[in-house]
Amino acid sequence: MPPLPLLLADLVAVLLLTFALYLPRHRRHDLAVAYLAVNVGVLGVAAALSSSTVGAGLGLGLFGVLSIIRLRSSELSQREVAYYFSALALGLLGGLEVGTPEVSAGFMALIVAVMYVGDHPRLLPRLRHETVLLDHAVPREDELTARLEELLGARVHGVSVHKLDLVNDTTLVDVRYTLDSGTGRRRGVVGERAVADATAVGGRAR
Structure with missing residues (x-):
């Protein structure tokens, strides 16, 4: 089971991604709910897999299948796909604990920072x-x-x-x-x- 600070770090990261970046820039409430649900769901399943005999590879494969199904259910822009996979990656990092908790938290911060810069309105605005x-x-x-x-x-x-x-x-x-x-x-x-x-x-x- 991942330590509690790492789980809290994931929740903080996905809240920043959703409410500080995505919603103010794109204003789609339905996708904001989807990002939160995907993140928390992946976090819970990854945390359960990390403490069981089921291999993490099987869990990652299941997440990939679910992602394909979700992305085929409606038309998403490439920006929305990027936010979707960022929320999914944050959940995996929080649930599977890559290396030390500090390393996982660092990767979470990197994902949020990359999305902040990559989707910034002032980046190639025209x-x-x-x-x-x-x-x-x-x-x-x-x-x-x-x-x-x-x-x-x-x-x-x-x-x-x-x-x-x-x-x-x-x-x-x-x-x-x-x-x-x-x-x-x-x-x-x-x-x-x-x-x-x-x-x-x-x-x-x-």
Whole structure:
């Protein structure tokens, strides 16, 4: 059984991860509950496995299967996946005790610190990644890039065409771009996805 201070360290770490980092930045209450439940559940099972004859490898395998099931149940952004696995890793560190309690607590602090820096709003604030639906079929990549730059008011770094529909005259693309200085965040963008109307004045997203 892991020592009580290590269990408390895990609870403090997951509370910081959930209520100090995730909720203020992303505002999804359902996922905050999921992160807490995953962490505490993994912590309890890992603590039980650490003091039984059942191998920890079996427990880690079960956690992997549960993670796959959870991630397939709904669409999550890559940021949400990162928080999900951070909560899971904190539970494992708290329950299995890697080395000394100080080492485990250090890894917990490292995970929280990495998420704080990696998901900070000031880290590459103008960099964007969206799926855009144009109301014109644009087969040429150079023309498509120019149209997207005009539409988004940004510098396009990469374009991947998901669907080119010549019958309905539409183009579905995955675009990575950097907003021009002073452009700011466009209205109507929800999360990391937007549907754009190329005929709208100024390329307003809807």
